[in-house]
Amino acid sequence: MIMRTLSLTILVIVMTTCISTRLSAQKQIDWTLVHTKTMESINALYNLDFQIAEKRCSETISIAPNDPRGHFFKAMVYYYRYTLVSNTESDYKKFVMLSQKTSEVCDRLLNQNENNAQAYFYKGGILGYRGLTKFNRKDITGAFWDGKEALSALEDALKLDPKNADIQMGFGLFNYLITQAPSSIQPMLRAIGLKGDKIAGLKQLENAAQNGIYCKYEAKRWLSIFYNWEEMYNRSALQYKSLIADFPANSWIRVAYISTLVNGIRNPAEALQQTKDLEKNNHSTQQKPLSQAYLLSGIASFNLCDFEQAKLWCNKTITLDVDSQHVENAHWLLGRCYEITGNRNEAWNNYVKSQRNKSEYLQPLTSSEITLIKIENHIKSKKFQSIVDLEDLINDTKWNNDDNVLANYYLGRAYFETNQYEKAEKVLSQISQMKTQNKHWIKPYTLYRLGQVYIARKKRDDAKAIFDKLLDDDKVSSDENLKKLISKELYNMSKK
Numbered sequence: 001m002i003m004r005t006l007s008l009t010i011l012v013i014v015m016t017t018c019i020s021t022r023l024s025a026q027k028q029i030d031w032t033l034v035h036t037k038t039m040e041s042i043n044a045l046y047n048l049d050f051q052i053a054e055k056r057c058s059e060t061i062s063i064a065p066n067d068p069r070g071h072f073f074k075a076m077v078y079y080y081r082y083t084l085v086s087n088t089e090s091d092y093k094k095f096v097m098l099s100q101k102t103s104e105v106c107d108r109l110l111n112q113n114e115n116n117a118q119a120y121f122y123k124g125g126i127l128g129y130r131g132l133t134k135f136n137r138k139d140i141t142g143a144f145w146d147g148k149e150a151l152s153a154l155e156d157a158l159k160l161d162p163k164n165a166d167i168q169m170g171f172g173l174f175n176y177l178i179t180q181a182p183s184s185i186q187p188m189l190r191a192i193g194l195k196g197d198k199i200a201g202l203k204q205l206e207n208a209a210q211n212g213i214y215c216k217y218e219a220k221r222w223l224s225i226f227y228n229w230e231e232m233y234n235r236s237a238l239q240y241k242s243l244i245a246d247f248p249a250n251s252w253i254r255v256a257y258i259s260t261l262v263n264g265i266r267n268p269a270e271a272l273q274q275t276k277d278l279e280k281n282n283h284s285t286q287q288k289p290l291s292q293a294y295l296l297s298g299i300a301s302f303n304l305c306d307f308e309q310a311k312l313w314c315n316k317t318i319t320l321d322v323d324s325q326h327v328e329n330a331h332w333l334l335g336r337c338y339e340i341t342g343n344r345n346e347a348w349n350n351y352v353k354s355q356r357n358k359s360e361y362l363q364p365l366t367s368s369e370i371t372l373i374k375i376e377n378h379i380k381s382k383k384f385q386s387i388v389d390l391e392d393l394i395n396d397t398k399w400n401n402d403d404n405v406l407a408n409y410y411l412g413r414a415y416f417e418t419n420q421y422e423k424a425e426k427v428l429s430q431i432s433q434m435k436t437q438n439k440h441w442i443k444p445y446t447l448y449r450l451g452q453v454y455i456a457r458k459k460r461d462d463a464k465a466i467f468d469k470l471l472d473d474d475k476v477s478s479d480e481n482l483k484k485l486i487s488k489e490l491y492n493m494s495k496k
Contacts, residue, residue, distance in 0.1 A: 029064050038069045046247045053077045068122035071102040102126045117160035124153030125170045165211035169219040172204025233264035248281045251289035258296050266382040268300035287322040295326050303380040307337040328354050368397050387414035402439045425453045
């Protein structure tokens with residue numbers, strides 16, 4: 001009897017041990033699969049396949065519910081849905097809810113181990129994006145406090161794992177963005193301890209774009225934007241082209257590249273080709289970026305003075321009819337094309353549909369105004385020699401005061417761009433003596449261009465004197481773009 005009882009006891013112990021071992025084995029997490037699923041969700045996200053991206057994130061969460069990766073990228077699905085596509089309150093609320101869930105998962109991990117760099121990183125990252133979203137919704141207070149908490153978490157993450165490229169992406173994003181905040185809110189940022197470093201931020205983002213695992217594409221996306229802001233258009237283009245190569249169906253990335261080509265690089269021919277590629281690869285549900293691309297191609301053709309082609313692109317924008325602002329701008333550009341090509345009646349019909357103030361088109365364009373438009377187009381398509389070739393026409397035309405100053409400003413800039421610095425200095429210097437009525441921006445920008453000429457002619461002291469004078473001018477201090485251009489020139493001078 002004793003032996004029988006002992007045998008049963010041993011059997012129960014063995015069976016219990018086997019069951020426990022089996023359950024333990026079932027609870028082991030396949031981290032390779034977690035990584036694979038996370039990468040699949042990221043790829044789907046940048047391909048704008050939000051349904052697949054969310055599904056892969058949910059699968060990641062089911063495998064590793066206490067790991068922040070699945071939660072973070074699931075929240076990011078709704079960040080992109082809200083900011084790029086829907087702009088609906090429901091998507092915003094879903095993003096906020098999922099961002100809070102991600103933060104809570106990270107907090108649990110930090111309670112278990114206060115030196116968990118990844119937990120700090122994902123918490124800082126998701127709160128940072130939530131702060132950006134709140135800022136864009138004009139919730140300045142909420143954005144500040146999310147930003148403060150996010151930056152603190154990212155600083156902790158970077159201290160614990162300073163060589164982690166993904167962590168550097170998050171910290172680099174903050175480092176740069178904080179320095180770009182409007183001057184009116186900089187004191188508030190400093191008051192709550194938010195300060196940045198633009199140069200360091202760009203370097204951290206560059207490292208993440210090169211060496212990151214989970215944030216490589218996001219780093220490239222932000223770099224493409226920031227390089228644009230810094231007028232490093234060729235660097236921006238490299239990032240866009242890299243993203244397009246990996247995600248050809250991402251209409252928003254391609255249309256951003258088209259915008260850079262039109263407004264930054266000034267390569268209208270390449271912009272037109274990219275729009276044609278977008279037509280082939282565009283996601284069927286993403287019509288708004290296609291509308292924007294059509295409008296940009298209308299502008300590109302207009303800048304090439306190919307007014308018939310510009311009409312075709314504008315009509316495509318109007319026919320698509322998915323964004324009222326795009327349609328109104330297309331009608332305005334179409335009106336300009338018709339008027340320049342001699343059809344004032346059809347121009348008027350389109351001007352009316354543009355919803356512009358009637359005073360902007362009440363009077364027909366004069367021959368001198370049409371000439372000025374063509375000169376401006378040459379500037380926008382970088383055909384500077386074409387402007388130089390119009391020197392006699394510019395000098396002989398009977399301009400009004402503002403147009404005279406503007407035409408000479410463009411001529412001076414064209415001389416500079418074609419390395420005719422002495423002529424550029426002469427023309428730009430004369431502008432200060434000319435009269436203006438409404439275009440008061442021209443003279444400060446003329447001085448900025450003159451400063452560039454002085455640098456080219458090795459007159460560094462004269463250049464610095466002009467730049468310092470401009471920065472001391474109250475009118476210039478309110479022009480963020482001009483201040484940025486001047487600061488860039490001064491920074492470059494200090495490095496030489």
